[in-house]
Amino acid sequence: MAVIELMAEEIVKTPLTSQDKPDVLRELVQILMDAGRIDNFDSVLSAVQEREDQMSTGLEGGIAVPHAKSASVDSLKMAIGIAPAGIDFNALDGNPTKLFFLLVAPPDKAGPHVQALAEIAKLAQSKAFCRALINAENAAEVVELMRGD
């Protein structure tokens, strides 16, 4: 399952309203909830928080990829959140994080999960593309950019 095939306006939120890490995780999971992609908010949030507790998924360059396995989902789910002003996410370089990709996958679909994470890692290498996403005016523009339309 390619990331591009998961794209839809309802899984994108820009700008995020959260100001700190715990809130941004909640807000990202809420995007999935509001979009009807999950029906167990607490279970998914707990799985994502548990992974973050081990080490932040905030990478260099203002990108974070919070992810987790959860039996609450039956297929790979993704939410994208954008915070143009940046949020302290305990990133590796200490800089504020602006672009968040949340991925939640069922435990028995490791292959597609790894593939999607690898695609996001690849996207994150393009600073110009990430900048374009961060500067997008709305969810529709993010979807357009991700799909390459």
Add this chain to the structure above:
Amino acid sequence: MSTANKILVYIDGTEQSVTAAQYAICLASDSRAELLALYVINTRAMEDLLKAQIFLQNEQVEYERDMEADAERYLNYVNELALKKGISISKHSARGSVHKEIDKLVKDEGVDLLVMGELSRIRSRRDEFYDESERAMRSVPCSVLIVKDEDAVYDRYEALV
């Protein structure tokens, strides 16, 4: 002329690859070809995720274990699909880079038709280069069949006696 003597279907845990397996079973039945199924545990991608610091060391080990279990589960499932139609499948799992392992098995086993699920949409030539299925499709020396239309394939598989 038969379609192929030795067919390899690539399974990656997606619905599309299961559809490809159903189609490959129909082809094997029609042409009496030998059928092989391959699942590749993409250790290359996991190493890249570790390097990018998206994965922790223990997470890499855990996902690798999950993918081993996936390989067994999906290959067994495809085997059951084949057995229901009186076809036997030779199950193969490998570890490494997906396109390289597909290419290797095609060459080692003398496969003359590779069957794969529908390819993902790509955004650019760069994506095309990085997409493992695309790379396999381009690198194998045999013919490649990309299976589409899940519903039609399901009907065809179900109709197979």
